[in-house]
Amino acid sequence: xxxxxxxxxxxxxxxxxxxxxxxxxxxxxxxxxxxxxxxxxxxxxxxxxxxxxxxxxxxxxxxxxxxxxxxxxxxxxxxxxxxxxxxxxxxxxxxxxxxxxxxxxxxxxxxxxxxxxxxxxxxxxxxxxxxxxxxxxxxxxxxxxxxxxxxxxxxxxxxxxxxxxxxxxxxxxxxxxxxxxxxxxxxxxxxxxxxxxx
Numbered sequence: 503x504x505x506x507x508x509x510x511x512x513x514x515x516x517x518x519x520x521x522x523x524x525x526x527x528x529x530x531x532x533x534x535x536x537x538x539x540x541x542x543x544x545x546x547x548x549x550x551x552x553x554x555x556x557x558x559x560x561x562x563x564x565x566x567x568x569x570x571x572x573x574x575x576x577x578x579x580x581x582x583x584x585x586x587x588x589x590x591x592x593x594x595x596x597x598x599x600x601x602x603x604x605x606x607x608x609x610x611x612x613x614x615x616x617x618x619x620x621x622x623x624x625x626x627x628x629x630x631x632x633x634x635x636x637x638x639x640x641x642x643x644x645x646x647x648x649x650x651x652x653x654x655x656x657x658x659x660x661x662x663x664x665x666x667x668x669x670x671x672x673x674x675x676x677x678x679x680x681x682x683x684x685x686x687x688x689x690x691x692x693x694x695x696x697x698x699x700x
Contacts, residue, residue, distance in 0.1 A: 509561065509565060510551070512551055513551050513552070513561065514565070515541070516537065516541070516548065516551055516552065516558060517558060517561055517562040517565060518601075518603060519537055519540050519541055520532055520537060520558050520559065520562055521562060521601075521603030521604050521606060521607075522540070522603040523536055523537065523540065524603070524606045524607075525602075525603050525605070525606045525673065532555060532558075532559070533555065534548050534549070534554075534555060537558075556617065556619065556620065559620055560619060560620060560623060562604070562607070563607060563620065563623035563624060563627065564623065566604050566607055566627060567623065567626060567627045567630065569597065569601075570594070570597070570627060570630060570631065571630060573593050573594060573597055574590070574630070574634050576593075577589050577590060577593060579641075581641075583638065583641050583642030583645055583647045583648065584642075584647070584693055586638050586641060587638050587639075587642070587689060587692075587693060588686065588689050588690075588693075590634060590635070590638060591665065591685050591686075591688070591689045592682065592685065592686060592689070594631075594665075594685070595681050595682045595684075595685035595686075596682060598669065598672075598681065599681050599682060602672075602673075602677045605669045605672065605673055606673065607624060607627065628662065631662055631665075632655075632658045632659070632662055635657075635658040635661055635662060636654040636655055636657075636658045637654075639654040639657050639658060639661075639696075640654045642696065647697065648693075648696035648697055649696055649697075649698055657696070661692060664688060664692070665685070665688070668681070668684055668685055668688055669681075671684070672684065
């Protein structure tokens, strides 16, 4: 939908299945053998597209990061804090609803422990989300719509883990709960909190 990076259809198929395995079995379940079995491929067919498991994970994270950047870049700034805040998380929830097996990268500490390069990619993704939340929070503070007793960075550091936890609960429900509704409820809760005494 929002593909920017140069990725072949077969590679995309492989990273999607990799995300599914990460979700169902964790990092230990993501092996070339399991990928090949899941896709009815030979292991050699996987190696024709990726050198190893690390390259698959890094490609998945780059793909996800570029899609998230694309989502953020497409969100029109209305100049209204509430609308922009709700729109940001609403669009992210919609993306993950359409691509549920990428959600594991939002909260997977085990994935971060895989190696330094993987950890850096996850931190880059988290940093992109945090910067955007900070930007919207600053917008609300400049409009004097929300509290300014906390720095935008501090507020973002509270909001992002809450969003991750919502994704975690959705994953634990086997993606059966209404993630868009739950995220909308969460954003409205944060707006009420941020509109407290200022």
